[in-house]
Amino acid sequence: MKREHPDGGRYAQYLEQAALAFGLNVACGIEVLGLEPQGEGFVLRTDRGEIGADFVIWACGQFGTPSDGGLIGAELARHYAAVGRWQDVPGDEVFVIGGYESGIDAAIGLARAGKRATVLERGAPWQDGDKDPSRALSPFTRQRLAPALKGGAITLVEGAEAIALEAEPGGIRILAGDGRSWLSAHAPILATGFASGTGPVSDWFDYNESGLPLLTPQDESTELPGLFLVGPEVSHNGHLFCFIYKFRQRFAVVARAIAGRLGAETAALEAYRANNMYLDDLACCDADQCLC
Ligand SMILES: Cc1cc2nc3c(=O)[nH]c(=O)nc-3n(C[C@H](O)[C@H](O)[C@H](O)COP(=O)(O)OP(=O)(O)OC[C@H]3O[C@@H](n4cnc5c(N)ncnc54)[C@H](O)[C@@H]3O)c2cc1C
Incomplete structure (x- = not known):
């Protein structure tokens, strides 16, 4: 492929070529x-x-197998895995619940699509110094996050444990365990894992x-x-x-x-x-x- 981090299409082509080269018996659609x-x-x-x-x-x-993390009212949100293209997500201001790999990927995708993203996260994995990326944000994600943060399109809110979503006339209210809340005009993105x-x-x-x-x-x-x-x-x-x-x-x-x-x-x-x-x-x- 002659490049790191190929997109999905190129990676699919690579897998197809690898299967041919090694004579793998691959049956699709089952x-x-x-x-x-x-x-x-x-x-x-x-x-x-x-x-x-x-x-x-x-x-x-x-x-x-996306998980809603047990969030009450999760049906009012849309899981990260259900988003095909970030530019198709409605609204210019989007809330993302969860700030690990998929949450930050969502925020970067939204920022690149010209939107503003607010990430609500119970911890702060973007700060975690753990050198094991199974527990802290991967270097590649950090590398992509830095310019988006500088541009002001992404706001990271740490220590925000979302516990419930409630529909109200202005949109969907995101309630945190410590009493804070945020009003999202459209369905927030759930990046609550798998x-x-x-x-x-x-x-x-x-x-x-x-x-x-x-x-x-x-x-x-x-x-x-x-x-x-x-x-x-x-x-x-x-x-x-x-x-x-x-x-x-x-x-x-x-x-x-x-x-x-x-x-x-x-x-x-x-x-x-x-x-x-x-x-x-x-x-x-x-x-x-x-x-x-
Ligand atoms: C936002 C995000 C960022 C990530 N960043 C990184 C990263 O920087 N570095 C990293 O190493 N990892 C990263 N990961 C994790 C990594 O993407 C996954 O761990 C990896 O894709 C898993 O590969 P896999 O082949 O095991 O499973 P998958 O890639 O999920 O493939 C599983 C395949 O099995 C098929 N399948 C599922 N169920 C069935 C069934 N019942 N019958 C038949 N087929 C079935 C699916 O259609 C799919 O094709 C990230 C994940 C996310 C969501």
């Missing part, structure tokens, strides 16, 4: 609705009928108190051997792998586990280790040692 163990493997239930599999790697991400994307197979995972799937050291379901998880919900001992450059370091771990059971050659996976793309020793994930 929704997996659930799965059942069958014999030594699985049968996947889909909207196009059943498909058999020896192993299943669940890689459905979270973007398809729920687990494991819904269709949730019977086959156990979850910790944070709602994250419990996994073996090979990122396999603790409930159903042969069902693996890759992507932003992978976590181990409180270490989050929700960023792409972190969770992709676990792909070779899953590949080795499956290859081992198939009796397949695994020498090719050493290239991942040689390129720091094989993370099986999680000691380096400790807060003061994180090298990511």
Whole structure:
């Protein structure tokens, strides 16, 4: 692609080329609705009928499962994931609830579309000095935020815990837990995160108190051997792998586990280790040692 941060169209082209180059068997337009163990493997239930599999790697991400964060009256707002183009959002002044990656991305998108955005956030992730971007705003987002802030199109309000939305004649009132409130002329944008994307197979995972799937050291379901998880919900001992450059370091771990059971050659996976793309020793994930 010869560029960093390609747009969606270019990235889709890249994926198409990668699938062709590696001869991947990709079937589009099939929704997996659930799965059942069958014999030594699985049968996947889909909207196009059943498909058999020896192993299943669940890689459905979270973007398809937006969360309203339990906000009362959330139906009066519009989730970040439901916005196609920021210029189509009604109004010149838009409130965004939540100020982590999607909230700041929304504010930047709105500012670039010539609107003013006010971000209401319970903490202040744009100030957080944590070097783990699973917990603080990523450098790329900060880099994009700085010029938009200078231009005055974005206002960041920290310590604003939105708890409810109420319709009133002038628009939608956003109520905060500390008694403050803001009147939004149009539906505010909810940037309150995403729920687990494991819904269709949730019977086959156990979850910790944070709602994250419990996994073996090979990122396999603790409930159903042969069902693996890759992507932003992978976590181990409180270490989050929700960023792409972190969770992709676990792909070779899953590949080795499956290859081992198939009796397949695994020498090719050493290239991942040689390129720091094989993370099986999680000691380096400790807060003061994180090298990511
Ligand atoms: C605003 C924002 C900013 C972000 N910034 C960064 C960043 O700077 N750096 C970073 O590393 N990460 C970032 N992330 C996180 C990153 O985008 C995600 O973690 C990543 O896209 C997840 O990739 P994935 O392939 O696992 O899932 P996805 O990209 O969500 O892909 C999942 C695929 O599975 C398909 N699917 C879902 N359910 C089913 C089903 N039942 N049957 C069949 N197919 C299904 C979907 O259609 C989709 O194509 C950001 C996320 C957001 C929202």
